[in-house]
Amino acid sequence: MSDNVRIIFPDHSSREIDKGSTGRDVAASISKGLAKKAIAYELDGELYDLTSLILRDGSIRIVTAEDDESIQMIRHSAAHLLAAAVLELYPDSKFGIGPAIENGFYYDMEIPGFKGDKDLEAIRSRMKRLIKKNIRFERRELSYLEALELFTAQDERFKIELLNEIKDTGETISVYTLGGFTDLCRGPHVPSTKFLASFELLSVAGAYWRGSEENEMLTRIYGTAFHSREDLESHLSFLEEAKKRDHRKLGVELELFSSKGMGGAGFVYWLPKGTIVKENLENLWKDAHRQAGYQLVSTPHIAPVELWKISGHYDYYRDNMYFTEVENGEYALKPMNCPGHIIVYRNSKRSYKELPMRIAELGTVYRYERSGALHGLMRVRGFTVDDGHIFCTADQIVSEIQDVVRFALYFLKLFDFGYKIELSLMDPSDPEHYAGEPEDWAKVEPLLAQALDDMDEDYKTVIGEAAFYGPKIDIKLRDALGRYWQGPTVQFDFNIPGRFDLEYIGADGASHRVYMVHRALLGSVERFIGNLIEHYTGNFPGWLAPVQLIILPITSVQNDFAERLYNKAVDAGLRCELDNRSETIGYRIRGAETGKVPYMFIVGQREEESETVAIRRHGEGDIGTLSIDEAVKVVVDACTRPALPERR
Numbered sequence: 150m151s152d153n154v155r156i157i158f159p160d161h162s163s164r165e166i167d168k169g170s171t172g173r174d175v176a177a178s179i180s181k182g183l184a185k186k187a188i189a190y191e192l193d194g195e196l197y198d199l200t201s202l203i204l205r206d207g208s209i210r211i212v213t214a215e216d217d218e219s220i221q222m223i224r225h226s227a228a229h230l231l232a233a234a235v236l237e238l239y240p241d242s243k244f245g246i247g248p249a250i251e252n253g254f255y256y257d258m259e260i261p262g263f264k265g266d267k268d269l270e271a272i273r274s275r276m277k278r279l280i281k282k283n284i285r286f287e288r289r290e291l292s293y294l295e296a297l298e299l300f301t302a303q304d305e306r307f308k309i310e311l312l313n314e315i316k317d318t319g320e321t322i323s324v325y326t327l328g329g330f331t332d333l334c335r336g337p338h339v340p341s342t343k344f345l346a347s348f349e350l351l352s353v354a355g356a357y358w359r360g361s362e363e364n365e366m367l368t369r370i371y372g373t374a375f376h377s378r379e380d381l382e383s384h385l386s387f388l389e390e391a392k393k394r395d396h397r398k399l400g401v402e403l404e405l406f407s408s409k410g411m412g413g414a415g416f417v418y419w420l421p422k423g424t425i426v427k428e429n430l431e432n433l434w435k436d437a438h439r440q441a442g443y444q445l446v447s448t449p450h451i452a453p454v455e456l457w458k459i460s461g462h463y464d465y466y467r468d469n470m471y472f473t474e475v476e477n478g479e480y481a482l483k484p485m486n487c488p489g490h491i492i493v494y495r496n497s498k499r500s501y502k503e504l505p506m507r508i509a510e511l512g513t514v515y516r517y518e519r520s521g522a523l524h525g526l527m528r529v530r531g532f533t534v535d536d537g538h539i540f541c542t543a544d545q546i547v548s549e550i551q552d553v554v555r556f557a558l559y560f561l562k563l564f565d566f567g568y569k570i571e572l573s574l575m576d577p578s579d580p581e582h583y584a585g586e587p588e589d590w591a592k593v594e595p596l597l598a599q600a601l602d603d604m605d606e607d608y609k610t611v612i613g614e615a616a617f618y619g620p621k622i623d624i625k626l627r628d629a630l631g632r633y634w635q636g637p638t639v640q641f642d643f644n645i646p647g648r649f650d651l652e653y654i655g656a657d658g659a660s661h662r663v664y665m666v667h668r669a670l671l672g673s674v675e676r677f678i679g680n681l682i683e684h685y686t687g688n689f690p691g692w693l694a695p696v697q698l699i700i701l702p703i704t705s706v707q708n709d710f711a712e713r714l715y716n717k718a719v720d721a722g723l724r725c726e727l728d729n730r731s732e733t734i735g736y737r738i739r740g741a742e743t744g745k746v747p748y749m750f751i752v753g754q755r756e757e758e759s760e761t762v763a764i765r766r767h768g769e770g771d772i773g774t775l776s777i778d779e780a781v782k783v784v785v786d787a788c789t790r791p792a793l794p795e796r797r
């Protein structure tokens with residue numbers, strides 16, 4: 150009988166240690182510094198508290214703040230710290246759940262007497278006090294009944310509900326105590342509160358217990374925590390910047406759109422200025438698509454339910470669709486444009502000579518999203534997809550895919566978005582999950598990879614991420630804050646051509662099943678404009694700016710001259726405004742700056758006498774005094790629509 154266990158370190162060296170040593174003992178046996186930095190250990194791929202006993206052989210790794218997984222532990226532990234502080238300040242509080250999330254953590258609690266944001270400061274300073282005391286996380290393992298007794302004694306009804314759900318399986322249940330707060334939790338956590346010094350509480354929101362509207366509303370406090378003060382500060386300034394760029398706030402300030410109130414949540418009402426942005430984007434899109442060999446079509450917003458039954462949407466997507474009745478027939482608003490384009494394709498017998506056939510439409514679709522999921526322009530219930538479908542033969546796949554990827558990058562580069570490409574393939578261990586013949590997948594998947602390889606584009610292959618109907622290429626766009634968003638997508642479809650019998654007559658005179666590709670380059674036009682607003686902080690490129698130029702006479706004496714300039718600018722095709730209100734010039738300049746108008750012409754007596762204008766560029770200030778024609782030309786040049794992609 151041995152009281153030792155053998156542990157193997159990441160460098161493959163191994164050592165016998167006393168059975169029942171802790172992770173901290175192991176760290177300390179390596180170095181004092183490591184023992185101080187250590188926050189947990191990993192044994193055979195699983196994370197444990199530093200104080201957990203090592204009772205078996207295995208591969209061990211000491212986890213420190215520098216390791217990726219520790220950030221989640223820090224955040225999750227900070228949620229316990231938050232709860233401990235809340236319990237000290239509000240002893241009647243009841244606790245729901247407190248997970249780490251992307252970029253932070255939250256805790257859902259019932260806090261009698263809590264008055265919202267203004268009470269956060271008290272909680273924050275109580276958390277700091279607990280950090281100073283460097284309190285340890287103490288783990289205990291209880292039987293199911295002991296755990297139930299414990300939380301019943303504390304009258305923690307949410308915890309009891311959670312326990313009732315996991316039932317008594319005979320396994321022990323771990324609880325963690327931090328100061329006066331004991332929580333039901335699997336762990337692991339950081340050893341003590343000193344590891345949580347770089348935290349911040351961010352906001353308060355209401356949240357239904359377990360996300361269900363039938364349950365009571367709890368208070369959710371959001372926070373975040375990092376390894377270092379420095380990381381925390383840089384994250385907070387990122388949040389500050391994101392807030393400044395929030396498209397919902399800028400959408401109101403710049404009078405671009407409205408999306409709540411009596412118009413119905415999740416439906417976007419484009420105001421005149423927003424419509425200018427949208428229309429200019431869409432016009433470029435249409436011209437670029439014609440140039441790229443697409444035929445534009447226009448299909449209805451409503452179609453008979455039968456169509457959605459054939460397409461499969463009725464079976465798989467019904468919960469997200471809106472239905473209506475017409476002359477006793479059931480109809481549905483379209484959640485996608487594909488069936489409309491299929492009707493276009495099936496309108497006549499197609500010959501191989503017509504392929505590849507590229508059909509596109511700015512098609513508005515309607516999808517039911519829960520009100521809690523709605524978010525400005527990013528998540529809405531009605532939006533326009535820049536949808537396109539390509540019908541082609543196997544031989545045409547590689548060049549069609551490359552064209553779509555190039556075309557997508559044309560749009561992203563137009564707006565200086567960064568990007569990353571993902572190639573999503575099927576999971577070969579689960580062929581049942583996918584529509585279409587395995588041979589088709591085996592033929593097409595390598596072609597997608599080849600298309601990207603030949604273009605010299607970096608991409609990541611993700612196995613198992615394909616749609617059930619086909620492999621796809623997703624391009625994520627990266628905005629000015631380094632955030633990634635859903636972007637262009639190219640998806641193969643082995644499902645729909647069979648459902649709709651999509652064929653063409655080949656050179657051999659026989660019928661063949663056509664290959665079908667769905668693609669969207671902007672995705673949702675609404676979301677894309679939301680991205681543009683945040684990416685540019687509302688400072689649209691000149692060709693999209695709702696107002697490109699504003700003319701400001703310094704006094705009313707220059708009103709006639711200003712009007713002449715205004716007419717000249719409008720004749721030159723500029724979207725121009727004349728602001729000759731009787732406000733001070735400073736006030737009117739500030740107005741134009743807040744409105745993010747790219748150019749201002751400021752004219753006083755001197756300018757009128759010399760037939761010149763003083764130009765101001767938004768965010769830059771004065772850029773000089775020019776003759777009228779030169780000045781107009783500067784603005785026209787800066788507001789010219791970008792060149793279309795090459796014709797094919």
Ligand SMILES: [Zn+2]
Binds near residue numbers: 225229325336338
């Ligand atoms: Zn925990």
Ligand SMILES: [Zn+2]
Binds near residue numbers: 667
């Ligand atoms: Zn489609």
